[in-house]
Every structure is written in C-alpha cells, then in structure tokens.
Amino acid sequence: xxxxxxxxxxxxxxxxxxxxxxxxxxxxxxxxxxxxxxxxxxxxxxxxxxxxxxxxxxxxxxxxxxxxxxxxxxxxxxxxxxxxxxxxxxxxxxxxxxxxxxxxxxxxxxxxxxxxxxxxxxxxxxxxxxxxxxxxxxxxxxxxxxxxxxxxxxxxxxxxxxxxxxxxxxxxxxxxxxxxxxxxxxxxxxxxxxxxxxxxxxxxxxxxxxxxxxxxxxxxxxxxxxxxxxxxx
Amino acid sequence: xxxxxxxxxxxxxxxxxxxxxxxxxxxxxxxxxxxxxxxxxxxxxxxxxxxxxxxxxxxxxxxxxxxxxxxxxxxxxxxxxxxxxxxxxxxxxxxxxxxxxxxxxxxxxxxxxxxxxxxxxxxxxxxxxxxxxxxxxxxxxxxxxxxxxxxxxxxxxxxxxxxxxxxxxxxxxxxxxxxxxxxxxxxxxxxxxxxxxxxxxxxxxxxxxxxxxxxxxxxxxxxxxxxxxxxxx
Numbered sequence: 415x416x417x418x419x420x421x422x423x424x425x426x427x428x429x430x431x432x433x434x435x436x437x438x439x440x441x442x443x444x445x446x447x448x449x450x451x452x453x454x455x456x457x458x459x460x461x462x463x464x465x466x467x468x469x470x471x472x473x474x475x476x477x478x479x480x481x482x483x484x485x486x487x488x489x490x491x492x493x494x495x496x497x498x499x500x501x502x503x504x505x506x507x508x509x510x511x512x513x514x515x516x517x518x519x520x521x522x523x524x525x526x527x528x529x530x531x532x533x534x535x536x537x538x539x540x541x542x543x544x545x546x547x548x549x550x551x552x553x554x555x556x557x558x559x560x561x562x563x564x565x566x567x568x569x570x571x572x573x574x575x576x577x578x579x580x581x582x583x584x585x586x587x588x589x590x591x592x593x594x595x596x597x598x599x600x601x602x603x604x605x606x607x608x609x610x611x612x613x614x615x616x617x618x619x620x621x622x623x624x625x626x627x628x629x630x631x632x633x634x635x636x637x638x639x640x641x642x643x644x645x646x647x
Numbered sequence: 648x649x650x651x652x653x654x655x656x657x658x659x660x661x662x663x664x665x666x667x668x669x670x671x672x673x674x675x676x677x678x679x680x681x682x683x684x685x686x687x688x689x690x691x692x693x694x695x696x697x698x699x700x701x702x703x704x705x706x707x708x709x710x711x712x713x714x715x716x717x718x719x720x721x722x723x724x725x726x727x728x729x730x731x732x733x734x735x736x737x738x739x740x741x742x743x744x745x746x747x748x749x750x751x752x753x754x755x756x757x758x759x760x761x762x763x764x765x766x767x768x769x770x771x772x773x774x775x776x777x778x779x780x781x782x783x784x785x786x787x788x789x790x791x792x793x794x795x796x797x798x799x800x801x802x803x804x805x806x807x808x809x810x811x812x813x814x815x816x817x818x819x820x821x822x823x824x825x826x827x828x829x830x831x832x833x834x835x836x837x838x839x840x841x842x843x844x845x846x847x848x849x850x851x852x853x854x855x856x857x858x859x860x861x862x863x864x865x866x867x868x869x870x871x872x873x874x875x876x877x878x879x880x
Contacts, residue, residue: 580742580777581741581742586776589776589777594776595776596774596775596776597774597775597776598775598776598777601843602780602784602842602843603835603839603840603842603843605741605776606741606744606779606784606785606835606842607835607839608741609741609742609744609745609779610744610745610748610785610834610835611745612742612744612745614745614746614749617742
C-alpha cells in the first residue's frame with residue numbers, strides 16, 4: 415500500500431471528527447440589502463427579529479429569524495396579501511454539531527406571487543423549543559413530527575407531537591443529532607429484543623383498529639402479545 | 648409376480664383399462680414420504696414479504712419471463728395462513744421486525760423461509776441504528792440468496808433448494824424437524840450472544856460506532872477501539 419493509502423486509513427481510524435465550533439458561520443447580510451421583496455419587507459416590519467439574509471444556490475433566498483418571533487413572522491408571511499406564502503414545501507432541521515445551534519428550516523412558496531423563500535430559526539441546543547406552524551399549514555403537522563423525531567425539537571402547540579419514523583417507544587435518542595452513534599446506543603441484542611416487544615397495534619389509529627375488530631368479530635388469539643407479557647428471554 | 652398375484656382377481660386388469668394402458672394395474676405403490684413430499688414441493692405457495700428493490704426482482708420472477716408457476720408457485724399467497732414459504736425480499740427495519748415475526752408465527756407448519764438479498768441476510772450496507780442485521784435474528788431461515796438484488800434466476804435457484812430440502816424430509820421425523828415451542832412465539836430466534844456475534848461491526852463501521860464528540864458509547868471500553876467479535880476472534 416502506498417503511504418497515501420495508509421494515511422487515509424489512519425484518518426479513518428480516528429473516526430468522525432467533531433465539527434469545529436470555531437469555524438465562522440456563513441456570512442449574512444442585512445435584510446435591506448436583499449433582492450427578495452419579502453425579505454426586504456420582513457426587515458422593514460420586524461427589524462431585529464430578522465437576523466440576516468443570504469442568497470444561495472443561484473437564486474434561493476435564505477433569511478435567519480429569531481425563533482421567539484417565528485410564529486408571528488410566519489403568520490404574517492402567510493396572511494399578508496403582498497406575501498401570501500400559501501404553500502409550506504418543507505419543514506426540516508439541521509444539526510451542525512460542535513454545540514452550535516440546531517436550525518429549523520422552513521421552505522415556503524407563494525403560488526400567487528411565484529416566490530420561494532427559506533427561513534431558518536437557530537435554536538440553542540439546550541433550549542430546543544419553537545412554536546408549531548401546524549395550525550397555519552396542515553402539512554406541517556407530520557413534517558414537525560419528523561423534526562421532533564430526528565432532532566428532538568419540541569413544537570409548542572402541535573396537535574399530536576409523537577415520533578413518526580422511529581418506533582413510538584424508542585429510547586435511544588434522536589438519530590440525526592451529530593452526537594448520535596451510527597449504530598445506536600444499545601447493543602444489537604437489546605435493539606432486537608425491544609423491536610420484537612413492540613405492540614404492533616400501536617402503529618394504527620383507534621379508528622382503524624375498531625374497524626378491524628368489527629371485521630374479525632371474535633378475535634383470534636393474539637400470537638404477538640404473549641411474548642411481550644413475559645418480558646423477553 | 649409377487650404382489651400382483653396376491654391382489655384380488657389375481658392382478659388381472661379391470662375392464663376400464665389401467666394407467667399404463669389396457670391390462671396394466673389401476674394403482675401405484677410408493678412410499679408415503681415420497682407422495683407427501685412430491686405434493687408439498689410442487690405446490691409451494693410463497694408469502695411475499697417485499698420491502699425494497701429485491702421485491703421488484705421477486706415480481707419479475709413471478710411474471711411470464713421467468714414464471715415460477717413452472718414449479719408450482721404461481722399462487723403468491725398474500726395471506727400468511729395459506730402460505731408455505733416466506734420470501735423476505737429487502738431490508739427490514741426494527742420497526743417492521745415484529746410484523747415479520749407475526750407473519751411467520753401465523754404461517755402454519757410445514758413452512759420454510761427464504762432470505763432474499765444482502766440486506767435481508769445480513770443488513771447489507773445498512774449497518775445503522777434502525778436496521779435489522781439479518782432476519783435470521785428474528786425468524787429461522789432455510790435459504791439465503793446473495794445478491795443486491797439477486798436476479799430472478801437466483802430466487803428460482805433458492806426455491807429449488809427448498810424443494811430439494813423437502814424431498815429429503817421424512818414424515819417419521821416430522822416433529823423433530825418442525826416442532827415449535829409455543830413460548831418462543833414472537834421471541835428473537837437467536838439468543839443474545841448469537842445476535843451480537845452475527846451483527847458485530849465490520850469494516851469501517853467499527854470506527855463509526857464512536858460518538859463524534861469523543862465520548863465512549865455505552866457497551867464499549869475506553870481502551871478497546873473496536874468491539875471484539877465473539878464468533879470470529
């Protein structure tokens with residue numbers, strides 16, 4: 415093997431490096447300098463709550479906003495006739511690691527004005543709470559559940575904040591956080607035991623379960639339940 | 648003539664003719680094993696458990712070009728109660744593990760299981776927190792088909808290996824082959840040590856087990872960089 419290859423293997427042996435907390439964040443500019451009419455209007459209306467703006471990937475305009483004002487800002491963006499962001503394309507999260515804030519990202523589109531806009535709310539890692547926008551855009555319901563599931567961000571006022579991708583009783587943490595080990599916290603044996611002890615019926619809503627009971631009538635003995643009661647081997 | 652002479656009528660042909668033409672006998676003698684196994688192996692009904700791209704190849708095997716109906720498997724049984732072979736085609740996340748186990752428990756004996764593809768057999772490239780590392784930790788597997796995904800020929804070869812297995816079974820050993828402990832329903836098929844051994848980290852994933860923050864994950868000693876695999880060490 416060449417020295418170059420060996421060097422690369424040593425680098426693998428060191429494992430993933432923690433993100434550098436000293437690295438300067440991407441530059442941000444005042445809202446008034448933006449080309450995007452909505453960001454200029456946001457800056458004029460909310461002032462200091464708009465932390466900065468930037469243009470990325472050609473023409474994608476991004477604005478950082480104060481998370482404590484996020485609901486006010488998003489309500490105005492949805493209802494103001496000059497903004498009218500009636501479509502919430504995506505709500506997601508980003509963890510940059512190294513103790514830096516976890517950001518909740520809102521990707522919106524105005525079908526009336528044909529404008530796309532991305533808002534980002536930096537949340538300190540010890541205070542992961544933000545107002546839910548599910549009452550404004552119903553599609554944000556599941557998207558916020560996903561952010562909660564993967565990053566542990568709590569959405570205040572969300573109608574049904576449960577895990578959505580991972581099992582409902584998942585106890586290992588929030589998988590997309592940078593400090594989450596790739597293979598999870600528990601051993602494979604423990605993960606397998608917990609997986610098999612899940613109550614499959616909990617995946618379904620009470621409505622569907624009631625329909626099923628009606629169809630089946632006198633239910634057959636439930637095979638899966640017995641093991642769960644014994645508490646595993 | 649032995650047997651023929653002892654039969655009523657001295658083995659003479661009935662008026663309607665025998666199975667091999669006029670004058671031949673109207674019956675065959677055989678071993679009960681041979682008859683039963685012949686019936687079983689030529690009418691294997693697969694229970695398709697397709698979760699990923701392997702399922703596409705499984706569908707191709709069932710379609711006219713490859714046509715597993717040639718081997719008596721044309722009836723894909725979408726109900727586990729009427730199925731003989733569980734074909735697990737694709738990756739199985741932990742959230743789906745109890746579903747797979749319940750389907751296996753619901754299938755009546757005699758039953759067989761095929762693990763189709765790299766992900767079902769070993770977790771494949773998905774050596775991550777959410778994925779079952781080989782369905783043999785959940786259910787007993789008769790045939791593993793390698794490939795990513797295997798071609799339809801691979802699946803047909805696997806099914807024919809099951810047929811070979813059935814051909815060598817004996818009814819006298821039925822309970823030896825196929826007894827099932829009811830207390831083990833919905834329990835992991837492998838014990839804890841086996842699961843840790845089967846799913847031990849390999850390659851670069853040993854390094855990825857550590858946290859990016861440098862902390863030592865649970866179950867790993869600070870001295871040992873890699874977790875030892877009890878099977879191979």
